[in-house]
Amino acid sequence: MADQFDLVILGSGSTAFAAALAAQELGKTAVMTEERPIGGTCVNRGCLPSKNLIEAAKLIHDARHPRYPGLQPSRIGLDFAALVAQKDDVVHEYRKKKYESLVDGRITIEKGHVRFVDPNTVEVGGKKIRGDKVLIATGSRPVLPDIDGLERVPYLTSDLLTVDEPMELRELPKSLLIVGGGYIALELGQMFSRFGAEVTILERGPQLLGHGYEPEVGRSIGEIFAHEGIQVVYNATAKSVRQDGADVVATAIAGGREREYRTAKLLIATGRRPNTDNIGIERAGVRVGKCGELEVNEYLQTSVAHVFAAGDVIDGQHSAQQATPVGSQDGGIAARNAFAPDPSQMRRVDHRVIPRVIFTDPQVAVVGMTDEQGTAAGHDCWCNTLPMSLVPRAGAIRDTRGIIKMVADKKSGEVLGVSMVGHNAGEAIHEAAMALRFRAKIQDFIDLLHVYPTMAEALKIVAISRYKNPAKLSCCAE
Ligand SMILES: Cc1cc2nc3c(=O)[nH]c(=O)nc-3n(C[C@H](O)[C@H](O)[C@H](O)COP(=O)(O)OP(=O)(O)OC[C@H]3O[C@@H](n4cnc5c(N)ncnc54)[C@H](O)[C@@H]3O)c2cc1C
Numbered sequence: 313m314a315d316q317f318d319l320v321i322l323g324s325g326s327t328a329f330a331a332a333l334a335a336q337e338l339g340k341t342a343v344m345t346e347e348r349p350i351g352g353t354c355v356n357r358g359c360l361p362s363k364n365l366i367e368a369a370k371l372i373h374d375a376r377h378p379r380y381p382g383l384q385p386s387r388i389g390l391d392f393a394a395l396v397a398q399k400d401d402v403v404h405e406y407r408k409k410k411y412e413s414l415v416d417g418r419i420t421i422e423k424g425h426v427r428f429v430d431p432n433t434v435e436v437g438g439k440k441i442r443g444d445k446v447l448i449a450t451g452s453r454p455v456l457p458d459i460d461g462l463e464r465v466p467y468l469t470s471d472l473l474t475v476d477e478p479m480e481l482r483e484l485p486k487s488l489l490i491v492g493g494g495y496i497a498l499e500l501g502q503m504f505s506r507f508g509a510e511v512t513i514l515e516r517g518p519q520l521l522g523h524g525y526e527p528e529v530g531r532s533i534g535e536i537f538a539h540e541g542i543q544v545v546y547n548a549t550a551k552s553v554r555q556d557g558a559d560v561v562a563t564a565i566a567g568g569r570e571r572e573y574r575t576a577k578l579l580i581a582t583g584r585r586p587n588t589d590n591i592g593i594e595r596a597g598v599r600v601g602k603c604g605e606l607e608v609n610e611y612l613q614t615s616v617a618h619v620f621a622a623g624d625v626i627d628g629q630h631s632a633q634q635a636t637p638v639g640s641q642d643g644g645i646a647a648r649n650a651f652a653p654d655p656s657q658m659r660r661v662d663h664r665v666i667p668r669v670i671f672t673d674p675q676v677a678v679v680g681m682t683d684e685q686g687t688a689a690g691h692d693c694w695c696n697t698l699p700m701s702l703v704p705r706a707g708a709i710r711d712t713r714g715i716i717k718m719v720a721d722k723k724s725g726e727v728l729g730v731s732m733v734g735h736n737a738g739e740a741i742h743e744a745a746m747a748l749r750f751r752a753k754i755q756d757f758i759d760l761l762h763v764y765p766t767m768a769e770a771l772k773i774v775a776i777s778r779y780k781n782p783a784k785l786s787c788c789a790e
Contacts, residue, residue, distance in 0.1 A: 313440075314433055317343045319647060320443030322426050322434065322591060325352020326636045327449040327623030329411060330643030332419045338651050341418045343443075345426035345436045349476050351411035353451055353624075354636040357474035360406055362499055363671055364399045365473070369506035370673050373540075379710040390507060392484040403475045426450075427592035431616050445618050445650035448598070448606055449643060450587035452624035452634060457491065457582045460552035465560045467553075467578040470496050481577075485509050489562055489575035491550045493520045495670045497581040498533065502672050505542045512573055513537075514548040514564055521670075525731065526682045528697045532715045532733040533676055545571075553578060584634060586625045605629060611658040612646040620646040631663040638666060667745040669738035674700075674714050677741035680729030680748045683719050691728060694754075695719040696777045700734045703773060704787055705765035711735045718754075718774040725753035732770065740768040747771075754778050764788050 318340035321328045328344045329351075335342040349356045375388045415421050424437030433442045454469035456462060472481040488504050490497045493515030505511040516522070519530035520537070537544055548566035555561075560578045564571055586604045593600055599607045599615035605627035612620045623639030632638055642661055649658040670676035686693040701712035714734035720727045730744035747756060757775035762768055764787065773782045776790060 314442040315343070315439065317341045317420075317441060317443045319343070319445045319447060319650065320432075320434055320441055321345065321447045321449055323352060323449035323451055323587075323623070323625075324350050324411075324421055325449060325451050325623060325639065326354050327451070327625075327639035327643035328352065328447070329414065330640040331447050331449065331622070331647035333414065334644040334647035335651070336418045338648070339418075340651060342420075342647075343441055344415075344419070344421045345434065345441075346421060346423055347425045349407070349474075350415075350421060351407045355407050355411060356403060356476075357471055359636055361399050361403055361473040361475065362503075364402050365395065366499060366503045366671050366673075368395055369503040373506040373673070390484070392507065393482055396480070396482050399473075400475045400480075425590075427590075428595040429592070431596045431598075431619060445620070446596070447643070447646055447650065448588075448591070448593075448596075448614070448619065448621040448625055449623045449639070450591060450625050452584040452586050452627075454580060455583045455585045456580060457550070459491070459550050459562075461554050462580075465553050465555050465578065467560070467580050469580050470500070472500075472579070485575075485577035487511070487574075487576045488579055489560070489573050489577070490514065490579045490581055491562070492581035492583070493517070493522065493544065494581060494583060495521070495676075497579075498537075498670055498672050498676075500579065500581065501542055502537065502540070505540060509576075512543040512545065512575070514545050514550055514562075514566070514573070516547070516549055518546050520544060521676075524682070525676075525678065526697075526717050528715055528717055529676055529678070529731050529733055532713075533670075533672060536672075536674070536713050536733075545573075584624065586627055588625060601627075601629075603627060610660045611649045611655075612642060612661060613649065613658075618650070620650050622646040630661055631666070632661070633663070633666050633668060635666070635668065638663065665745050665748045667741045669741065671738065674711070674734050675736065675738040676731075676733050677737035678729070678731045679741055679745045680727070681719060682729055682731070683717075686719050686721070686728045692722045693719055693728070694722045694778060696774060698770075698774050698777055698782065700770065702782050703734070703765075703767060703770045705767050705769065706735060708765050709735065716770045716774045718757075718771070720754050720778070725755060726751055727754060727757065727775075730771065730774075734767055734770065736767045740766070740770065743768050743771055758790055762788075 319342040324344040324346035332342040426436040471479040487510040521530040606621040622642035624634045667679040683695045697717040700706040700714040706712045719729040
């Protein structure tokens, strides 16, 4: 006999928890299933540990490189193992508070690898569980590229940040070769470089970040990395790897030439794929897309009416992003839709405005469309890119690194997208996100009084540049 629940959830990440809590609010019973630490990627091996350690690396960097003449550089000693141990403490505490403590009463967890038995039943740890409704929230995992010899050498993935698992990295490597130039490569690359590792990034394209980002953003962060001594090799494809003593040697085609890179540790950061290939999905009868993503409609319903999916596992469908707030919002929507009295009461997902931040220093923050995406969507676009040196706050605090780019519809003036690289860009981008949500126009950014001097003023200044040369304005002038 299978245990019976109103909602069976595959996974226990932030998407799953949001769904379980929504089900609980509706008076339903929910069970989550998990084979790794409870709480999923964000708390255990993603957002939380990375942001914890990135800030520590910034403290080291800022002490060594004070921006102000008159401040003497100083060296902060580094005990990497102790730093990792405090990271683990932060994760344990947060996991307990925000995840484990919520499991009681109507919400339960079953540990073990979960697989479908039929569209309503899963098996986990030798137990069968049946749900009236099912949510698949199994997240994603690192993609392994086709590199000859990879299976024969030790390599790291973003799982190096994990806690309570053997993949956790506890010793600082002397050197780190990163394959990939996306957000994980940038965040971890700069962090390890600041801890003292010699970092080299192999980027496939002509600039960092590539697809989905403005080219100016990739170029700007690339210059900042170069200035910090992080080596980025552009137009580089890793072909093979081999072990040589304690080192790994990678052979790559870079700029048309074959080159070798010797490293103490190899980090593969070439993207993530949905976890749908090891859950017996065929027994659920659910349709899966080309890259392993679960196909869903805008109500997060799969091709089988009572089975829903949300979070990383749906990848970029309906303009979703693999990010915790997206999964959390969608997890709640999926659970409520699953129990909607009739389909007319289901809620559609809304992925039109998703602000995103890469926690490099300075931060990369984007929202809405790039110039290319705006044009492809049929807009006649105006856009402009300005250096952060035009922003009074950046000058005042002696950190003028970065750029801001705004994209708007030429005729209506509606702002379609903003990209920033700059100090506190991750905070300032929320003004742009709210503006996009309410379809604000260029003039709205100009008319809004901004606090002086803040980094958010960058938005006003780039908007003014539609009509005037912002280099010729006095402070706060419009
Ligand atoms: C290094 C890194 C940094 C990140 N930083 C940020 C950030 O700063 N901000 C942000 O918004 N996002 C960030 N992300 C992305 C974010 O972590 C994910 O988008 C989010 O955690 C996805 O949540 P989820 O619930 O969909 O999946 P997950 O949290 O991955 O949960 C899915 C769970 O399902 C389990 N599972 C899968 N298959 C099975 C199975 N067959 N049996 C049992 N259990 C199974 C997995 O073990 C996993 O715990 C980061 C990711 C990484 C890797």
